[in-house]
Amino acid sequence: MRIGAVSHPTAPERVTALIGISDIEAAAQRIAGHVVRTPTVPSPGLSTLLGVPVTVKLELLQRTGSFKARGATAKLLSLTEAERAAGVVAMSGGNHGVAVAVMAAALDVKATVVMPRTAPARSIALAEEAGASLRLTDGMAEAFQLVDRLRDEGLTLVHPFDDPVVIAGQGTVGLEFADDADELTDVLVSVGGGGLIAGVAAALRARRPDVRVWGVETAGAEAMSEALAAGGPLPVALSSVVTTLSAPSVSQLTYDHVSTLVSEVLVVPDQEAVEGCLDLAEHAKLWTEPAAGCLLPAARQVRKRVGDDARLGLVVCGGNTTTREILGWAEQFGLL
Template identity: 65%
Template sequence: MSDLVDLAAIETAAERIAGGVLRTPTVPSPGLGSLLGAPVLLKLEQLQRTGSFKPRGVLAKLATLSEAERAAGLVAVSGGNHGLAVADVAGAAGVAAVVVMPENAPARSVAAARAAGADVRLTPDIPAAFALAGELQAAGATLVHPFDDPVVLAAQGTVGLELAQDAVTLGEPPTDVLVSIGGGALLSGVATAVRALLPDTRVWGVEIVGAEAMSAALAAGGPAPVPITSAITTLSAPSASQLTYDHVRALVHDVLVVPDADAVRGSVELAEYAGIWAEPAAGCLVAGARRVLERHPDARLALVICGANADVADVAGAR
């Protein structure tokens, strides 16, 4: 079992990345609350630099690298958002970066990563992307892993730190917080912060049919490879890591799995009822919220809207 990140590490990460990221708002959503029949808070991380929470982890990791590690250049593997964050942060810091993405990654993320100065390389699928990134790391590049890194995990936990603080300020805190799962760093970090500050609050993970890395890990008693069939690339990790599995097993109430179509429907509902555009990786939380309310009809919900890097064509293609 790996050591778990604690609240102190998340608070350190918050200091480390201060000034480099937005403190995104946490707001009530009367419209979505009306749709679901329960109070809803939204943590609007789609407003973050590069359109997702990912720069938090990248900035924290870059701050810990030696000059030699920076000079070697960065390599990242990504279904979209992590690669875009690495490209943006590295470009601003004058550090070379190679970003490896699958061919079906959102076109806007590929274009934006290239515009930021990264060398973007496309592979047939996510497993091939991880394999190529591993080769580049073996050749000397510095890997910035999207989820298997305690520094990155702690920085993603700053989302949960802000959410918990804001929820207390806004009034009655949520009984249930929902977070999307790719490799699990965001869920792990948010769960660490929320359970430390709001110990009676349940934290739920939501993942997609055909990208069930965390569900598979929980069923197997540890990380296990999974076939990727979901069209939602930003949640398509080929496996969880021991680090994220350990956090989820210890801190997360349950992991819910919803189909692609429900995640796309959730994106549309977030637009129609909450007035925000979010990618299906966040839309899946609306479907997850319905599952939570089936079990806990009196729940007060908080949803972490993780990103908005999908255009209409991407969403339509995931249906």
């Protein structure tokens, strides 16, 4: 198994203010009536497969099929009347756009969603079905550029990760995990722009300070790994099939959280992420997207490093992919 690990350098001397546990607790209260408190359960199948106890946080059972509903709801509920009236705009590789579209409709806020044409077909359809005004671009970089123009025209940005309110919303995943799981030594979290891992790490640092947090990216979607290696955010080239992790760069806000709170970021090849989806389906009875499938090969690496005393936690971030897409990737990588 080829997994590269990028450990972060010494934390920078000047760090932007990190999200605190009080911010996350306030977000949890705000969104409680709008999102699902997803199950946190032991996985006998994964425990047998990895040889140590494994607990999974099932965010694929969240509204809209991923954790993104949390941050989107927290942000939408924080808007002023003027911002609500102006409407919101979001850019996304899939899940964030669906979450903003669905939750904005539920809260009677007009939403525009910008996605690359490479986004999962199901995500594009769901955002449109929810009533959002959908704009498609040739890639994620073009999506971010279009959103900048729409924001200048007066729409209120709901950023997928560069927003403390959104990060606090995503941090409620970690809050619930800390409260509901049995013993944990290591928690693995997928990384795109870094909003989820920033919030989860902040929550776990406060509630379970001895737990190590590991980030997981796919090769060709290494915005956080490259930022950690460079000492700060920078634009990166994208080539991964995992579009839901394909941020063209992380933000200073998410970088500061990860460089301060996260042990390492592991990089998993696309093939192993897709194989992880197949293994999760077979051994854990979970239908996941590759953004969650990448956790399993990374978990094998963490288990090897930590040894028999490991007690692993996996944040299964989402399941928004179709049978056709999974089978297509599996055939592409010779896994069938």
